[in-house]
Amino acid sequence: MTTSAITTDQLTKSYGPKLALDALTLDVPVGEVFGLLGHNGAGKTTAVNVLTTLLEPTRGSAEVAGVSVTGDPRSVRRAIGYLPENVQFYDNLTVMENLRFFAQLSGLRRPDGRIRDVLRILDFEGHDRQRLGTFSKGMRQRVGIAQAILHSPSVLFLDEPTSGLDPEGVRTLRETIVRLNSEFGMTIFMNTHLRSEVTKTCTSIGILKAGRLVHHDTLERALSAFPGEDSLEAIYFQVESEPAS
Amino acid sequence: MGNPSTHAWVIARKELLDLRRDRLFAVLVAFLMIATLISVGVAAASFRTQIDAYNLYVQQLIAAGSTTKPAAPTFFPLQLLRGGVEYLEILGALFAIVLGYGTIAKEKYRGTLQLILSRPIGRFAMPLGKIGGLAIVWAAVVLLLTAATTIAIVAIGNAPLQPIDGARILIAAIVAWLYLVFWSALAIGTTALSPRLSTGLIVAIVIWLAFVLIIPQIGDTMDPDNQVPGGLFATLQIQKTDELKVLANFAGFDAIRNGLEISSITKHFERLTFAFLGIKDKYNQQTLDFVWTDLWGYAITLAVAAFASVAFAVGATTRRTLQRKIS
Numbered sequence: 388m389t390t391s392a393i394t395t396d397q398l399t400k401s402y403g404p405k406l407a408l409d410a411l412t413l414d415v416p417v418g419e420v421f422g423l424l425g426h427n428g429a430g431k432t433t434a435v436n437v438l439t440t441l442l443e444p445t446r447g448s449a450e451v452a453g454v455s456v457t458g459d460p461r462s463v464r465r466a467i468g469y470l471p472e473n474v475q476f477y478d479n480l481t482v483m484e485n486l487r488f489f490a491q492l493s494g495l496r497r498p499d500g501r502i503r504d505v506l507r508i509l510d511f512e513g514h515d516r517q518r519l520g521t522f523s524k525g526m527r528q529r530v531g532i533a534q535a536i537l538h539s540p541s542v543l544f545l546d547e548p549t550s551g552l553d554p555e556g557v558r559t560l561r562e563t564i565v566r567l568n569s570e571f572g573m574t575i576f577m578n579t580h581l582r583s584e585v586t587k588t589c590t591s592i593g594i595l596k597a598g599r600l601v602h603h604d605t606l607e608r609a610l611s612a613f614p615g616e617d618s619l620e621a622i623y624f625q626v627e628s629e630p631a632s
Numbered sequence: 633m634g635n636p637s638t639h640a641w642v643i644a645r646k647e648l649l650d651l652r653r654d655r656l657f658a659v660l661v662a663f664l665m666i667a668t669l670i671s672v673g674v675a676a677a678s679f680r681t682q683i684d685a686y687n688l689y690v691q692q693l694i695a696a697g698s699t700t701k702p703a704a705p706t707f708f709p710l711q712l713l714r715g716g717v718e719y720l721e722i723l724g725a726l727f728a729i730v731l732g733y734g735t736i737a738k739e740k741y742r743g744t745l746q747l748i749l750s751r752p753i754g755r756f757a758m759p760l761g762k763i764g765g766l767a768i769v770w771a772a773v774v775l776l777l778t779a780a781t782t783i784a785i786v787a788i789g790n791a792p793l794q795p796i797d798g799a800r801i802l803i804a805a806i807v808a809w810l811y812l813v814f815w816s817a818l819a820i821g822t823t824a825l826s827p828r829l830s831t832g833l834i835v836a837i838v839i840w841l842a843f844v845l846i847i848p849q850i851g852d853t854m855d856p857d858n859q860v861p862g863g864l865f866a867t868l869q870i871q872k873t874d875e876l877k878v879l880a881n882f883a884g885f886d887a888i889r890n891g892l893e894i895s896s897i898t899k900h901f902e903r904l905t906f907a908f909l910g911i912k913d914k915y916n917q918q919t920l921d922f923v924w925t926d927l928w929g930y931a932i933t934l935a936v937a938a939f940a941s942v943a944f945a946v947g948a949t950t951r952r953t954l955q956r957k958i959s
Binding site: 439440441442461462464465467469471473474475476477479480484488489491492493494534 | 649743744747753955
């Protein structure tokens with residue numbers, strides 16, 4: 388029985404001469420809500436893309452849910468849920484039709500009951516027959532979460548989940564993330580550049596700078612490791628201002 | 633967990649549902665349908681006028697006390713479908729490219745591609761689902777056009793069709809379907825391979841220009857056959873038998889011209905449909921056996937080309953090519 392949901396060892400991804408992810412070594416235990424912080428272009432999305440098997444690493448190794456992302460990527464895909472930044476759907480299709488499509492691709496044969504359950508969990512009942520063309524960003528994001536958890540993944544990857552949401556949408560999403568972790572036991576890996584989000588939802592954090600992981604700790608220890616700082620935001624800026632090794 | 637064929641079918645069904653509600657698709661099909669129906673309808677109306685004129689002439693002769701009945705003019709109702717074939721040959725191919733391009737491009741620029749590729753689907757599920765969906769769409773469109781134009785030549789032209797005509801129309805419809813699948817699969821492949829979405833469309837359209845317009849036009853220009861309006865033999869009013877004697881002295885020229893024409897997939901489609909529908913004089917009123925014996929090579933080549941195009945699309949539509957950055 389593995390106690391790590393995500394482990395990486397010297398995980399590296401380069402695009403030609405550009406190093407997007409530089410020897411990332413990381414361990415995220417089962418049941419954590421891990422927040423990966425960093426500026427735009429720090430390599431957060433590349434990290435998620437490699438861990439979700441959308442990209443192959445240049446070097447190093449990674450396991451998600453105990454399975455190697457390069458050795459058995461299809462098994463990794465069965466175990467994960469994924470919400471990309473600015474998620475889009477098929478606007479000509481209804482919520483139910485969109486979710487049925489993704490559920491069937493995830494291997495669910497008769498998914499309608501499960502879809503209704505998930506929409507109930509997300510307080511999104513009553514929208515299943517609406518087409519997505521008319522939906523707001525916040526509503527799309529909830530459908531995005533729904534498609535990511537339909538098949539009850541053990542690890543959920545969220546790439547900038549609050550990007551573009553209004554304060555109400557941010558609050559709803561934050562509550563959903565906490566609930567998915569506490570009630571359904573999902574390990575959550577979340578990319579964000581918003582420090583406030585991490586403070587309110589995450590149990591551990593990592594800070595990525597120019598592709599390198601410059602800090603990784605539990606949220607509690609991170610706060611206590613910098614006694615002079617009273618917020619994660621201050622810690623973040625302190626770590627960011629240090630020269631990359 | 634689902635198997636690869638199940639995933640391909642799931643993707644194909646989504647494609648069908650999405651296209652059914654797509655306005656661009658509705659406009660393209662409506663345009664093709666209207667253009668084809670106008671062409672066939674006008675030809676059918678002309679056909680009916682000629683039949684009516686003949687019948688009126690016969691009635692007047694009988695009324696005048698004549699006992700001799702003039703020979704009925706030779707009308708061939710399937711030849712009325714020529715306009716429909718030509719629209720499919722040019723516009724159909726172009727629309728097939730647009731739909732093939734759209735089915736990949738939409739996934740890329742919408743970002744839904746990432747959601748699909750993060751699922752445990754097989755290597756071939758995505759291309760087979762896309763091509764399968766479009767193959768079903770084109771089968772439906774061709775059947776719709778075939779039914780509409782057949783009804784038009786019967787209802788407007790009052791043209792009597794024989795059971796064998798049904799078989800000829802069905803063969804022509806299958807040939808048209810293969811031809812359209814060829815173009816859609818080609819566009820899927822070029823779009824998947826191109827880092828820039830627009831490049832995939834442009835490459836497919838350049839191939840369309842070459843094979844649908846330029847090569848056949850060069851072949852037609854070089855063709856002295858008197859069935860072409862303005863052709864050399866027609867202008868000189870030389871009969872077919874004499875034309876063949878003359879052409880026997882220019883076998884090399886004709887071989888080059890023919891070779892150029894048959895390098896185009898469009899000419900294969902045209903020659904097959906024109907032959908089976910009796911639009912080409914040589915095959916008019918001939919048995920299906922006769923046509924098949926003469927043109928089986930074209931049928932095989934068209935089928936192989938369609939298969940090769942599908943294989944190209946499947947080979948080109950990989951995770952690696954699909955995940956290239958959109959620019």
